[in-house]
Amino acid sequence: MQRILVPGRNGQVGWELLTALAPLGTVIGLDRSGMDLANPDSIRRAIRDAKPDVIVNAAAYNNVDRAESESALAMQVNGIAPGVMAEEAKRLGAILVHYSTDYVFDGERDQPYVEGDPPNPVNAYGKSKLAGERAVEAVGGHYLTLRTSWVYSARGSNFVLTVLRLAREKPELSVVDDQSGSPTWARALARATAELLRRKDLIARESGVYHLVAGGHTSRYAFARAIIDIMKEVSRIPDGWASVKPITTDQYPLPARRPPHPVTSTTKIRELFGIEMPRWEDQLRSCLSDIAASWRTGSTSLVLP
Numbered sequence: 001m002q003r004i005l006v007p008g009r010n011g012q013v014g015w016e017l018l019t020a021l022a023p024l025g026t027v028i029g030l031d032r033s034g035m036d037l038a039n040p041d042s043i044r045r046a047i048r049d050a051k052p053d054v055i056v057n058a059a060a061y062n063n064v065d066r067a068e069s070e071s072a073l074a075m076q077v078n079g080i081a082p083g084v085m086a087e088e089a090k091r092l093g094a095i096l097v098h099y100s101t102d103y104v105f106d107g108e109r110d111q112p113y114v115e116g117d118p119p120n121p122v123n124a125y126g127k128s129k130l131a132g133e134r135a136v137e138a139v140g141g142h143y144l145t146l147r148t149s150w151v152y153s154a155r156g157s158n159f160v161l162t163v164l165r166l167a168r169e170k171p172e173l174s175v176v177d178d179q180s181g182s183p184t185w186a187r188a189l190a191r192a193t194a195e196l197l198r199r200k201d202l203i204a205r206e207s208g209v210y211h212l213v214a215g216g217h218t219s220r221y222a223f224a225r226a227i228i229d230i231m232k233e234v235s236r237i238p239d240g241w242a243s244v245k246p247i248t249t250d251q252y253p254l255p256a257r258r259p260p261h262p263v264t265s266t267t268k269i270r271e272l273f274g275i276e277m278p279r280w281e282d283q284l285r286s287c288l289s290d291i292a293a294s295w296r297t298g299s300t301s302l303v304l305p
């Protein structure tokens with residue numbers, strides 16, 4: 001039975017990995033107390049104790065705005081820690097799966113980016129994630145770095161849950177219409193990761209960076225509208241929802257600059273691994289159906305009407 005170590009077990013993706021990876025082996029999930037990514041000794045100790053065959057790193061410093069003022073910590077967690085994990089994985093002959101982001105691109109062009117396009121991050125978070133990609137690559141072990149986008153789930157803090165909450169509290173939401181991405185459900189990402197790990201022979205031969213996001217792309221504004229429209233339907237609660245108004249990024253200033261259109265092509269992972277994620281609308285409907293079911297059973301009080 002292979003041993004699969006999952007740092008970041010309480011994050012959106014980490015939580016879903018615990019279930020998705022269970023059929024593949026013994027999954028050992030670690031929270032910050034079991035492995036602190038800001039501390040290389042803690043990383044080395046946790047990996048040497050667990051002796052995994054696979055590490056799936058779901059831990060990251062993900063607060064894009066706060067990273068501007070905590071860039072050293074963001075760099076430690078996102079930029080340096082993945083390299084330490086890669087070294088330890090290589091020492092054990094283990095595979096490392098690591099997640100990165102479409103925010104490594106500046107998003108200034110209107111064609112989808114492929115993996116070989118030059119990155120040019122526009123904020124501290126993107127720079128720290130790019131450093132992590134490079135640190136993993138430099139070690140030269142067996143690895144996959146999966147660049148994903150706009151991750152959400154039924155738990156944690158994310159755009160979907162924020163829109164659902166605010167849409168019940170306010171008459172109108174203003175959402176930027178000049179930024180695009182591919183909203184990706186954490187559960188779909190975890191399932192795709194499990195599929196990839198069924199092909200360890202291929203990972204050994206084809207280690208590298210891959211784009212792995214939901215099919216299609218959309219603007220933040222259209223995403224917010226879809227969240228409300230689909231939730232109206234699946235929750236069977238037709239009334240009491242905010243309307244959504246499109247605004248520009250200039251009208252909603254934030255500490256970190258966002259790349260406007262960092263849309264990525266997923267052709268490489270489809271052609272090499274046969275992996276293709278469902279379209280973003282279908283993933284969203286699945287996640288919202290789960291949330292609506294939990295509203296009905298009262299298992300969460302979040303945004304209960």
Ligand SMILES: NC(=O)c1ccc[n+]([C@@H]2O[C@H](COP(=O)([O-])OP(=O)(O)OC[C@H]3O[C@@H](n4cnc5c(N)ncnc54)[C@H](OP(=O)(O)O)[C@@H]3O)[C@@H](O)[C@H]2O)c1
Nearest residue numbers: 010011012013032036037038059060062099101148150151
């Ligand atoms: N969320 C997105 O929109 C998005 C977009 C593109 C790429 N990604 C990438 O996808 C991956 C998974 O993201 P996610 O959304 O699942 O992340 P998440 O929900 O923010 O979870 C991140 C986890 O990392 C843990 N963590 C933070 N600092 C740590 C430290 N110093 N030591 C140990 N653990 C630490 C957090 O622990 P605590 O709970 O203790 O804070 C949390 O459990 C990440 O690599 C992320 O960069 C995410």
